[in-house]
Amino acid sequence: xxxxxxxxxxxxxxxxxxxxxxxxxxxxxxxxxxxxxxxxxxxxxxxxxxxxxxxxxxxxxxxxxxxxxxxxxxxxxxxxxxxxxxxxxxxxxxxxxxxxxxxxxxxxxxxxxxxxxxxxxxxxxxxxxxxxxxxxxxxxxxxxxxxxxxxxxxxxxxxxxxxxxxxxxxxxxxxxxxxxxxxxxxxxxxxxxxxxxxxxxxxxxxxxxxxxxxxxxxxxxxxxxxxxxxxxxxxxxxxxxxxxxxxxxxxxxxxxxxxxxxxxxxxxxxxxxxxxxxxxxxxxxxxxxxxxxxxxxxxxxxxxxxxxxxxxxxxxxxxxxxxxxxxxxxxx
Amino acid sequence: xxxxxxxxxxxxxxxxxxxxxxxxxxxxxxxxxxxxxxxxxxxxxxxxxxxxxxxxxxxxxxxxxxxxxxxxxxxxxxxxxxxxxxxxxxxxxxxxxxxxxxxxxxxxxxxxxxxxxxxxxxxxxxxxxxxxxxxxxxxxxxxxxxxxxxxxxxxxxxxxxxxxxxxxxxxxxxxxxxxxxxxxxxxxxxxxxxxxxxxxxxxxxxxxxxxxxxxxxxxxxxxxxxxxxxxxxxxxxxxxxxxxxxxxxxxxxxxxxxxxxxxxxxxxxxxxxxxxxxxxxxxxxxxxxxxxxxxxxxxxxxxxxxxxxxxxxxxxxxxxxxxxxxxxxxxx
Numbered sequence: 001x002x003x004x005x006x007x008x009x010x011x012x013x014x015x016x017x018x019x020x021x022x023x024x025x026x027x028x029x030x031x032x033x034x035x036x037x038x039x040x041x042x043x044x045x046x047x048x049x050x051x052x053x054x055x056x057x058x059x060x061x062x063x064x065x066x067x068x069x070x071x072x073x074x075x076x077x078x079x080x081x082x083x084x085x086x087x088x089x090x091x092x093x094x095x096x097x098x099x100x101x102x103x104x105x106x107x108x109x110x111x112x113x114x115x116x117x118x119x120x121x122x123x124x125x126x127x128x129x130x131x132x133x134x135x136x137x138x139x140x141x142x143x144x145x146x147x148x149x150x151x152x153x154x155x156x157x158x159x160x161x162x163x164x165x166x167x168x169x170x171x172x173x174x175x176x177x178x179x180x181x182x183x184x185x186x187x188x189x190x191x192x193x194x195x196x197x198x199x200x201x202x203x204x205x206x207x208x209x210x211x212x213x214x215x216x217x218x219x220x221x222x223x224x225x226x227x228x229x230x231x232x233x234x235x236x237x238x239x240x241x242x243x244x245x246x247x248x249x250x251x252x253x254x255x256x257x258x259x260x261x262x263x264x265x266x267x268x269x270x271x272x273x274x275x276x277x278x279x280x281x282x283x284x285x286x287x288x289x290x291x292x293x294x295x296x297x298x299x300x301x302x303x304x305x306x307x308x309x310x311x312x313x314x315x316x317x318x319x320x321x322x323x324x325x326x327x328x329x330x331x332x
Numbered sequence: 333x334x335x336x337x338x339x340x341x342x343x344x345x346x347x348x349x350x351x352x353x354x355x356x357x358x359x360x361x362x363x364x365x366x367x368x369x370x371x372x373x374x375x376x377x378x379x380x381x382x383x384x385x386x387x388x389x390x391x392x393x394x395x396x397x398x399x400x401x402x403x404x405x406x407x408x409x410x411x412x413x414x415x416x417x418x419x420x421x422x423x424x425x426x427x428x429x430x431x432x433x434x435x436x437x438x439x440x441x442x443x444x445x446x447x448x449x450x451x452x453x454x455x456x457x458x459x460x461x462x463x464x465x466x467x468x469x470x471x472x473x474x475x476x477x478x479x480x481x482x483x484x485x486x487x488x489x490x491x492x493x494x495x496x497x498x499x500x501x502x503x504x505x506x507x508x509x510x511x512x513x514x515x516x517x518x519x520x521x522x523x524x525x526x527x528x529x530x531x532x533x534x535x536x537x538x539x540x541x542x543x544x545x546x547x548x549x550x551x552x553x554x555x556x557x558x559x560x561x562x563x564x565x566x567x568x569x570x571x572x573x574x575x576x577x578x579x580x581x582x583x584x585x586x587x588x589x590x591x592x593x594x595x596x597x598x599x600x601x602x603x604x605x606x607x608x609x610x611x612x613x614x615x616x617x618x619x620x621x622x623x624x625x626x627x628x629x630x631x632x633x634x635x636x637x638x639x640x641x642x643x644x645x646x647x648x649x650x651x652x653x654x655x656x657x658x659x660x661x662x663x664x
Contacts, residue, residue: 134558134590195530196523198562226466226569226612230530233555234562258466272607280558 003095003120003185004063005033008052008087012069012080013040020045022097022179023068029158029183035060040079045069054083058090064120066182067096074099081105088117095120097178097189122181123189125201132199132238134280139209142331143241144219144290145273147263149228149256151249152319153219154180156290159319160245161216163328171214174205176235180218190220191231198234206239214331217241223272224264225255233276240281245288245327246270246312250304251295267312288327289316335427335452335517336395337365340384340419344401344412345372352377354429354511355400361490361515367392372411377401386415390422396452398514399428406431413437420449427452429510429521454513455521457533464531464570466612471541474663475573476551476622477605479595481560481588483581484651485551486512488622491651492577493548495660503546506537508567512550522552523563530566538571546663549573555604556596557587565608572613577620577659578602578644582636583627599644620659621648 009027014020027034027047036052039045052060065087071077076084076098084094084102088111094102101121102108112119142160144153154177161173173180175187193201206215217239221228248266255261264272270286277284289308293301301318308316315326341359346352359366359379368384371377384392397419403409408416408430416426416434420443426434433453434440444451474492476485486509493505505512507519525533538547549571553560580598587593596604602618609616621640625633633650640648647658 131589132559134593191526191528193527194523195525195527195563195566196560198527199559223565223608224611227464227531228528229569229608229611230562230564230566231527232562233565234527237558237561257463261466275604276555276561279556279561 001120001126001186003182004093005030005185006035006062007033007064007066008035008054008057008062008092009037009047009049009066009068010083011037011039011043011045011047012067012071013042014045014069017045019071020047020069022070022182023047023066025154025179026066026068026183035062038083040083054087054090058092062092064093064095067094067098068182070098076100076102076105081107084108085111088112088115093118093120095122095182097122097182099123122187123178123192125188125193129193129197129201129204131196132203134237137203137206137208137240138211139213139215140242141206141215141217141239142243142245142287143217143236143239144245144247145232145236146219146222146247147224147266147269148222148249148252149225151247152290152292153247156245156247156319156324157216157218158183159324160328163324164214164216164331167328169214170210170212171216174215174217176202176205176218176220190235191228195230198231199238202235202238219247222269223276224269226258226261236273236277237280241277241284242281243285243287243331244270244273244277245290246273246286247290249292266308270312286312286314287330288314288324290319290324290327291316292320293318294320333452333458333518335514336425337362337517338367338394339365339396339398340367340386340389340394340424341369341379341381341398341400342415343369343371343375343377343379344399344403345374346377346401349377351403352379352401354402354514355379355398357486357511358398358400358515367394370415372415386419386422390424394424396425396427399426399430400514402430408432408434408437413439416440417443420444420447425450425452427454427514429454429514431455454519455510455524457520457525461525461529461533461536463528464535466569469535469538469540469572470543471545471547472574473538473547473549473571474575474577474619475549475568475571476577476579477564477568478551478554478579479556479598479601480554480581480584481557483579484622484624485579488577488579488651488656489548489550490515491656492660495656496546496548496663499660501546502542502544503548506547506549508534508537508550508552522567523560527562530563531570534567534570551579555608556601558590558593568605568609569612573609573616574613575617575619575663576602576605576609577622578605578618579622581624598640602644618644618646619662620646620656622651622656622659623648624652625650626652
């Protein structure tokens, strides 16, 4: 698909900063793509970007108005539609990662058609995939896997891409979720693919490449999440990873959305991922652990990272606080 | 959905008996539902059922004309449409498990609408599912799992249902693939479900039931198949099986459709399934092995079954030749 940048980020009437976390992720990881922000009255989120009207953004060269805000139930309100509609004749495409599709709003579909503009609903795959074939592809691949959902796999992946690029490696981030897709400009929302084609979709997303090229692939879910493990396993097989980075949030009391389901032991989780990954790449190796310690006191966080390093024999870092250089140092 | 029986089985212009294997499966497992067969000129399959015209079948009370034949590319030919169209005004619904949908043939959709008849495209789910929640449900469940695709999981499941019912157990077969759905009259083609909802779809298919009730759930794919393992894992988690039966075809040189990919060792395969199943049912146990020995000489087959029994400490049978009573005897 390839969403064109630069972007104008639409924050709408975000109830709080968390509601605009998609926009926040884009602004954090792709600041050079973000010309400014557009907020409606009552908006309680602020990314600190230049406030821009649609006309100012168009003047400055914005190619896409990105809906960077989520609302209850994924509904696209009339107040939003009124703004989104006006962006199209000014030459901007629209992109969103909501459950409800921009393309299903009749007036947006009509105006986009009139002006030859595109509507990107990145949560919904727009192409068909082949069944995966498991054949070895040239190039190298790193996949982030998790003890649970929402433990920082996307953040760790983007931090790895940034550090690898800074060190001169040939690398691309490969997005598998809606925020990642808006950050990358393309990708596949793998949990929305038909079940038969999970691994095939990931093979398509990470095709054969130069022998020294790295795909850093955003993982989804967890092999230990009773709702989503099928997605995680298909993604793992399709990715054929050479390197795994295990991601973890140490303060969580139970698996996300599943009270009563405990998180797996880190070593068990890593071993299960390695065992499954060997099916399509017998040479897979774990290269590090990314721990989101934002909910922990400084000293306790440091102690935990050292304990994990001792137990697993791998570098353990908080990507946000420490960066990921010790992990990148392990990539051959 | 619930497809109504009795059925008239449509064999079309089947190129050979294998092309009509769906009809053959229905006639084998639900002979009491099958009034007869309808064949077109040039048909090279014959199930030995009474030959019936549409009018004769309608007269005899047929409720559904089932397309029990596959053709190249899943195309629904004009010759077929001409026949299928005529069944609708005679009071029959249509059911098929083809890739192409009956409902996408304009004349079938139109005639069905006029006469208030239903078109069942069982390969395509028609409802939305919830995300799985992994919560323990009342009742007992048995799942067939495989070393590979197409090793006899549906056959073993139906043989288990039949034997369990014969022994007076409270049991239902739960279909997860198109032929199984036509045999059961309902079910979910799980590989066609959106990836996020694999385990949720199976939770819906096998809901809480009487404490002594058994669901015998048709497995799909294999945890060791690089194309489809995601489906198999989501199915395993959603099923929450109390009992696993491992299915195997011992003469296969490589994983189906994946030259160069060896089949897993039986013990490794069983252990991997048990380990994964414990996530949603820590009490899961293996109860037997179902081996399709149709490609082996009699003596060699017997030797193999005894070797498997020794190695795994479980009854090993060929369901077709030996029945499954030794496995059913293991169910508490």
